[in-house]
Amino acid sequence: IRVFESPKDAGIYVATLMEQVILHVERPVLGLATGSTVIPCYQAFRSLADCGLDLSRTVTINLDEYVGLSADHAQSYHYFMRENLFQHLPTKPEESHVPNGVAANLEEECKRYDALIQSHPIDLQLLGIGVNGHIGFNEPSHSLLSRTHVVSLSEETIQSNARFFDTVKNVPHQAVTMGVQAILQAKQIVLVAFGKNKAKAVAESVSGSVQTNVPASMLQLHRDVTWVLDKESASLLP
Ligand code: F6R
Numbered sequence: 001i002r003v004f005e006s007p008k009d010a011g012i013y014v015a016t017l018m019e020q021v022i023l024h025v026e027r028p029v030l031g032l033a034t035g036s037t038v039i040p041c042y043q044a045f046r047s048l049a050d051c052g053l054d055l056s057r058t059v060t061i062n063l064d065e066y067v068g069l070s071a072d073h074a075q076s077y078h079y080f081m082r083e084n085l086f087q088h089l090p091t092k093p094e095e096s097h098v099p100n101g102v103a104a105n106l107e108e109e110c111k112r113y114d115a116l117i118q119s120h121p122i123d124l125q126l127l128g129i130g131v132n133g134h135i136g137f138n139e140p141s142h143s144l145l146s147r148t149h150v151v152s153l154s155e156e157t158i159q160s161n162a163r164f165f166d167t168v169k170n171v172p173h174q175a176v177t178m179g180v181q182a183i184l185q186a187k188q189i190v191l192v193a194f195g196k197n198k199a200k201a202v203a204e205s206v207s208g209s210v211q212t213n214v215p216a217s218m219l220q221l222h223r224d225v226t227w228v229l230d231k232e233s234a235s236l237l238p
Helices: 007-024 036-050 077-084 106-119 155-164 180-185 196-207 215-221
Strands: 002-004 029-032 059-062 064-066 095-097 124-127 149-152 174-177 188-193 225-230
Touching: 002 007, 007 029, 007 036, 007 124, 007 188, 007 225, 036 077, 036 188, 064 077, 106 149, 106 174, 106 180, 180 215, 188 196, 188 215, 196 215, 196 225
Parallel strands: 002 225, 029 059, 029 124, 059 095, 124 188, 188 225
Antiparallel strands: 064 174, 149 174
8 A cells, every 4th residue: 555645646656557567568468447536647657658668569458438428429438548648648559448338239349348358468457446436337236247247337426427527417327347357367456546535435445344345345355456545545544
């Protein structure tokens, strides 16, 4: 667990963790996330890329996408990745993947995505955490799915993500998300959380019991997880 003074400092640390993988793995695969938390990470990573970090052998695989939003929709995660990362990189990754939320057959799309993850084992998975403890869009539930699947977003997540949309009515109610198996199969996991509203989810996930009602608590089962926090998100840790 690393606690930083500011999201900016934390972002620099995360970017260097990503850089280490790119420098030391022959064909690095980065699992990427979206959302406000990862923005300082991507800003710092862009600075590293500007200073000569070569991404031409790197593959990126994103966690999730809203159902019904095409890649050119300003709130889609395709768009987020382009705006916040890809378009700023001097050398583009060899491949970049985000689930297709407008696939005609979403079940097939989930299968395609699982096959992609199996053939590109993830070296480092970057995660944010929902206020309810979700990772990817694996929402709290009495059970969790291991494979990529279509999920109905919880009311809490819809409300929380409404800040990115004109009105809460425009927030999609479904998403395609990697399952917990794909996340836990990553060799290394870096979970980033900032702000007081994440403190409860962080504390429950790090030091509570492992339970599907707090999806991020599953990370206790993984041997290489780094929690990158600021003081507020760390404030309820024992
Ligand atoms: C996004 C994702 C989500 C977010 C989480 C936190 O790809 O998988 O789990 O990481 O909802 O979002 P922010 O950072 O906006 O608070």
